[in-house]
Amino acid sequence: MRITCKSLAQELDLAQSTVSMALRDHPRISPSTRQRVHDAAQRLNYTPNHIARSMVTGRTCVIGFPTESIKAEHIARLFDGAMKAAFEAGYLIKAIPLSTKMTGKQIAQCCIEHCVCAVVSVPMQHDRLNDMSHALLSHGIPMGVMANSFSDSLGLRVITDDQGGMKQAIEHLLDMGHRTIGYLDGDPTTASSKVRREGYLKTLKDAGITPAPQHQVETNFDSVQTHRAVRTMLSSKNNRPTAIVCINDQTAMVTMRTARQLGFCVPNDLSVIGFSNLSMAEYADPPLTSVNQSWSEMGYITTQQIILAIETKQTIDEQWGQQVVMPAKLIVRESTAPPAFEPSPTPAMKPI
Amino acid sequence: MRITCKSLAQELDLAQSTVSMALRDHPRISPSTRQRVHDAAQRLNYTPNHIARSMVTGRTCVIGFPTESIKAEHIARLFDGAMKAAFEAGYLIKAIPLSTKMTGKQIAQCCIEHCVCAVVSVPMQHDRLNDMSHALLSHGIPMGVMANSFSDSLGLRVITDDQGGMKQAIEHLLDMGHRTIGYLDGDPTTASSKVRREGYLKTLKDAGITPAPQHQVETNFDSVQTHRAVRTMLSSKNNRPTAIVCINDQTAMVTMRTARQLGFCVPNDLSVIGFSNLSMAEYADPPLTSVNQSWSEMGYITTQQIILAIETKQTIDEQWGQQVVMPAKLIVRESTAPPAFEPSPTPAMKPI
DNA sequence: TTGAAAGCGCTAACAT
DNA sequence: ATGTTAGCGCTTTCAA
Numbered sequence: 001m002r003i004t005c006k007s008l009a010q011e012l013d014l015a016q017s018t019v020s021m022a023l024r025d026h027p028r029i030s031p032s033t034r035q036r037v038h039d040a041a042q043r044l045n046y047t048p049n050h051i052a053r054s055m056v057t058g059r060t061c062v063i064g065f066p067t068e069s070i071k072a073e074h075i076a077r078l079f080d081g082a083m084k085a086a087f088e089a090g091y092l093i094k095a096i097p098l099s100t101k102m103t104g105k106q107i108a109q110c111c112i113e114h115c116v117c118a119v120v121s122v123p124m125q126h127d128r129l130n131d132m133s134h135a136l137l138s139h140g141i142p143m144g145v146m147a148n149s150f151s152d153s154l155g156l157r158v159i160t161d162d163q164g165g166m167k168q169a170i171e172h173l174l175d176m177g178h179r180t181i182g183y184l185d186g187d188p189t190t191a192s193s194k195v196r197r198e199g200y201l202k203t204l205k206d207a208g209i210t211p212a213p214q215h216q217v218e219t220n221f222d223s224v225q226t227h228r229a230v231r232t233m234l235s236s237k238n239n240r241p242t243a244i245v246c247i248n249d250q251t252a253m254v255t256m257r258t259a260r261q262l263g264f265c266v267p268n269d270l271s272v273i274g275f276s277n278l279s280m281a282e283y284a285d286p287p288l289t290s291v292n293q294s295w296s297e298m299g300y301i302t303t304q305q306i307i308l309a310i311e312t313k314q315t316i317d318e319q320w321g322q323q324v325v326m327p328a329k330l331i332v333r334e335s336t337a338p339p340a341f342e343p344s345p346t347p348a349m350k351p352i
Numbered sequence: 353m354r355i356t357c358k359s360l361a362q363e364l365d366l367a368q369s370t371v372s373m374a375l376r377d378h379p380r381i382s383p384s385t386r387q388r389v390h391d392a393a394q395r396l397n398y399t400p401n402h403i404a405r406s407m408v409t410g411r412t413c414v415i416g417f418p419t420e421s422i423k424a425e426h427i428a429r430l431f432d433g434a435m436k437a438a439f440e441a442g443y444l445i446k447a448i449p450l451s452t453k454m455t456g457k458q459i460a461q462c463c464i465e466h467c468v469c470a471v472v473s474v475p476m477q478h479d480r481l482n483d484m485s486h487a488l489l490s491h492g493i494p495m496g497v498m499a500n501s502f503s504d505s506l507g508l509r510v511i512t513d514d515q516g517g518m519k520q521a522i523e524h525l526l527d528m529g530h531r532t533i534g535y536l537d538g539d540p541t542t543a544s545s546k547v548r549r550e551g552y553l554k555t556l557k558d559a560g561i562t563p564a565p566q567h568q569v570e571t572n573f574d575s576v577q578t579h580r581a582v583r584t585m586l587s588s589k590n591n592r593p594t595a596i597v598c599i600n601d602q603t604a605m606v607t608m609r610t611a612r613q614l615g616f617c618v619p620n621d622l623s624v625i626g627f628s629n630l631s632m633a634e635y636a637d638p639p640l641t642s643v644n645q646s647w648s649e650m651g652y653i654t655t656q657q658i659i660l661a662i663e664t665k666q667t668i669d670e671q672w673g674q675q676v677v678m679p680a681k682l683i684v685r686e687s688t689a690p691p692a693f694e695p696s697p698t699p700a701m702k703p704i
Numbered sequence: 705t706t707g708a709a710a711g712c713g714c715t716a717a718c719a720t
Numbered sequence: 721a722t723g724t725t726a727g728c729g730c731t732t733t734c735a736a
Contacts (some may be wrong), residue, residue: 055403
């Protein structure tokens with residue numbers, strides 16, 4: 001059924017090893033033989049068997065991508081970048097589906113079973129990542145972590161400059177004249193939340209502003225909590241923010257919707273900024289100003305670097321603790337504008 | 353370095369084949385030996401080598417998922433579903449990145465090289481799909497096609513009931529009293545476009561309504577063209593639609609934004625319906641009524657069925673032309689409402 | 705320049 | 721109930 005080196009060799013009355021080498025253009029095969037082999041391969045529709053090759057070389061040219069889901073846009077983009085970097089280097093990505101209960105060690109085990117040359121990981125809890133990293137490295141399998149802002153080092157890390165991104169967002173608002181800037185956090189225990197909030201606080205501090213505690217609210221990434229938080233902030237008669245910066249785009253979308261329900265016009269009465277620049281930012285009304293994170297590029301760079309590490313046979317010590325910081329960039333759209341010159345009177349609140 | 357059956361066998365002074373069978377709980381290995389082997393495997397941290405297994409069984413338990421990109425939400429969801437179905441059956445998904453120039457035959461070649469047991473394909477041009485399908489099937493590799501509405505059969509197809517979905521959308525509007533319903537198409541040459549438009553026309557016809565030609569516009573999935581089309585439709589003094597149904601959610605988002613720019617209130621002055629129910633529909637303002645396509649489920653079912661085909665060794669004839677139709681379901685949110693009782697006067701158009 | 709042989713880690717047929 | 725052997729398709733010595 002399937003044409004193999006062996007069947008080609010029989011066909012051409014050559015040794016199987018000769019065929020194998022000819023197909024890979026090994027210099028010690030004469031040009032004429034090489035040509036004959038190539039012709040026959042073409043004619044008989046020979047397809048190399050990468051599995052068999054892996055068997056002997058011990059290298060599969062496959063990168064594992066463990067994740068619980070790939071639905072979320074940022075994960076899909078990481079995967080996309082990883083897939084492209086892999087492809088360019090002659091590698092392929094195998095998705096390793098995870099259940100929430102799997103430990104880091106089990107994930108590593110799973111990757112090892114499937115003979116991946118390396119692993120690139122989406123952000124996950126610190127302990128899990130740490131366990132996985134150690135289990136993997138003890139088998140000599142390098143790991144890269146994408147978009148995970150933890151400060152201690154595990155293998156290669158490629159992250160977004162969260163703090164710098166937040167700084168741009170705040171400075172954009174400051175430049176336009178905003179002085180009362182609210183902040184909607186998600187889950188403040190995550191690493192990127194911490195770093196972003198630091199960016200928010202530090203940039204304001206450098207401008208001589210200390211935000212009121214009631215203007216910094218945790219939403220737990222929940223629409224209802226976000227809605228309530230925005231409503232509370234905007235109801236303040238004498239100290240309402242003229243802008244709200246959000247931990248992500250979903251939160252920003254809910255913020256814009258809530259503001260409009262309350263009779264505020266975005267951006268004239270309230271500026272809103274998101275974080276991540278998901279595709280919905282572009283389609284929002286008004287289009288959402290958001291801090292772009294280069295998800296695809298993070299996937300791409302991580303994979304590229306990890307392949308480099310494999311191919312140059314870097315030792316684990318050499319990879320350990322490497323870090324690449326991808327710049328974040330504020331994409332200014334139409335959800336931000338200078339605050340009204342005179343603090344606009346709070347519009348009549350509509351009931352909800 | 354890596355513990356193998358062989359090294360375990362040496363350790364336990366058993367035959368390598370005994371170890372192999374014990375690990376897989378073959379009944380003919382005595383319970384005591386089996387236990388010894390399992391204990392040692394546990395202790396020495398043995399990890400099976402799936403590549404080696406594939407080598408001898410000839411089955412890799414890997415499904416190929418060829419695609420140019422995985423960024424788009426619908427593709428990511430198909431992948432997610434496929435990944436989960438695969439996992440449950442002990443399979444894994446390998447992403448096969450495609451460049452736009454690859455022919456169907458080349459794609460098949462690539463899948464074959466990487467020794468996939470089966471292929472699940474995202475929607476693509478008919479000829480490409482057809483070539484791929486034939487090349488694959490000639491090697492005995494079954495293929496499933498997800499979300500591709502072409503009418504001729506290639507392997508297994510799992511599609512959305514596009515026409516039924518569109519019918520629900522139109523009936524929802526008719527039930528609320530709409531009689532002038534615009535339609536924004538994308539690229540009418542694609543199969544799903546055709547089927548959806550048929551759903552639109554047929555449902556209206558059954559209600560005794562023939563839509564005006566100027567209310568059916570092709571946007572080519574372009575924001576600028578969509579904007580222009582909406583503006584034109586809504587400028588009509590005496591025959592403007594009270595609702596617009598769109599080929600996808602992005603088009604619907606632009607429609608809502610354009611309507612608002614023109615001073616129309618969605619849904620009171622204009623109802624808007626999208627198609628696909630991407631996550632942005634939920635975050636839109638107002639939240640977008642949209643026809644849900646079960647992307648994950650399509651990926652899941654396709655993969656499940658194709659694995660079934662592999663494992664029951666279905667002949668190609670048996671798979672050929674199988675089709676599963678997934679129901680579409682209108683998700684009613686807040687972008688649709690009954691039309692104003694008296695045709696509302698066209699609001700003063702704002703300049704753009 | 706080419707052929708022969710070994711072996712990657714595993715499974716499965718056959719032998720004991 | 722366990723051991724021995726062959727072989728999956730390929731790469732890589734080592735011989736000729």
